[in-house]
Amino acid sequence: MVHRSATVFEEKSRVIQQIEFAGEQFVLTLEAHKSSITALPGEFAFVDCGENILLRRPLSYLRANKEQKTVEFLYKIIGPGLEALSKLQPGDEVSLMGPIGTGFNFEKPNQIPVVIGGGVGIPPVLFLAEYLKNLNQGHAPIAFFGSELPFPFATVKSLITVNGMKNDNNTSIVDMENKNIPCRLASLNDFEGCYQGYVTALAEQWIRTLSKEELKRIVIYACGPEPMLQAAAKLAEVYQIDCQLSLEEFMACAIGGCAGCVVEVTLPEGVAMKRVCVDGPVFDAQSIFPR
Ligand SMILES: Cc1cc2nc3c(=O)[nH]c(=O)nc-3n(C[C@H](O)[C@H](O)[C@H](O)COP(=O)(O)OP(=O)(O)OC[C@H]3O[C@@H](n4cnc5c(N)ncnc54)[C@H](O)[C@@H]3O)c2cc1C
Numbered sequence: 085m086v087h088r089s090a091t092v093f094e095e096k097s098r099v100i101q102q103i104e105f106a107g108e109q110f111v112l113t114l115e116a117h118k119s120s121i122t123a124l125p126g127e128f129a130f131v132d133c134g135e136n137i138l139l140r141r142p143l144s145y146l147r148a149n150k151e152q153k154t155v156e157f158l159y160k161i162i163g164p165g166l167e168a169l170s171k172l173q174p175g176d177e178v179s180l181m182g183p184i185g186t187g188f189n190f191e192k193p194n195q196i197p198v199v200i201g202g203g204v205g206i207p208p209v210l211f212l213a214e215y216l217k218n219l220n221q222g223h224a225p226i227a228f229f230g231s232e233l234p235f236p237f238a239t240v241k242s243l244i245t246v247n248g249m250k251n252d253n254n255t256s257i258v259d260m261e262n263k264n265i266p267c268r269l270a271s272l273n274d275f276e277g278c279y280q281g282y283v284t285a286l287a288e289q290w291i292r293t294l295s296k297e298e299l300k301r302i303v304i305y306a307c308g309p310e311p312m313l314q315a316a317a318k319l320a321e322v323y324q325i326d327c328q329l330s331l332e333e334f335m336a337c338a339i340g341g342c343a344g345c346v347v348e349v350t351l352p353e354g355v356a357m358k359r360v361c362v363d364g365p366v367f368d369a370q371s372i373f374p375r
């Protein structure tokens with residue numbers, strides 16, 4: 085079964101806080117009652133960035149908190165839309181359309197979800213790791229995140245052991261550590277406690293330590309720049325692991341009407357065109373990078 089929110093809402097949300105991190109990265113918390121109840125990992129919101137910005141911008145949910153009625157987003161300014169969003173202050177109103185799309189499928193029982201996130205691709209997979217841990221249904225997520233900008237999260241030296249890791253690659257994200265989710269970070273830059281290299285190479289160090297039985301329980305969930313997605317798909321191919329990728333494309337309508345976001349996918353029945361906004365953004369890795 086594919087997880088899909090039954091309804092896309094348009095709702096007026098309110099800025100609770102907006103925290104800026106190095107490299108024009110922001111974590112935005114909105115009070116958004118409907119999204120906070122219904123958003124699932126891998127789904128996204130289509131965010132109105134203000135009256136001077138013609139098109140809404142798609143952003144993946146980073147967290148949805150039913151109790152506090154809030155949702156969070158992590159974004160990096162690329163152009164005028166997200167720049168306008170970054171100017172919003174607590175109390176300002178934001179129109180959201182969401183939750184949209186077909187998110188991650190985490191039906192496989194007794195699985196070990198390996199989430200791999202790169203840069204501003206981290207939100208949907210971090211959401212998935214925390215969501216599955218909270219579900220408490222036997223999933224044992226592990227997270228590998230990479231960034232060339234300083235990580236837009238508080239970090240900590242991890243006390244959780246991760247096999248295959250060198251002792252000096254022990255930095256994690258505070259929220260993951262507090263939730264007892266094993267997590268390690270990678271960067272080509274010289275960030276303290278981070279693996280020097282690509283995040284997929286870091287994940288492979290751990291995957292290499294697994295038994296055949298453990299490998300059968302692995303599912304890779306990845307979001308990030310295209311070369312990272314391709315490397316994640318390759319990793320899955322080499323170790324014969326299921327792999328789901330969350331894609332990004334330009335979006336004009338985000339409800340399946342304009343075909344502006346189509347990608348070519350390879351299915352058992354042949355090549356097809358799929359819309360990232362409603363058929364995705366999550367796709368099976370083999371359909372995007374055929375083996
Ligand atoms: C489903 C989905 C989820 C996303 N989640 C996040 C998220 O959680 N955090 C985040 O920071 N970003 C996310 N993005 C990307 C984000 O939507 C774009 O970066 C944003 O729309 C750019 O808006 P802007 O106004 O800053 O720049 P624009 O003015 O819209 O873009 C400036 C230039 O950047 C390039 N560009 C913009 N968007 C894209 C794109 N999607 N792909 C390739 N090149 C592009 C183009 O060259 C464009 O001319 C997501 C995209 C999708 C489709």
Ligand code: FES
Pocket residue numbers: 334335336337338339340341342343344345346359360361362
């Ligand atoms: S953005 Fe219009 S169909 Fe996907």
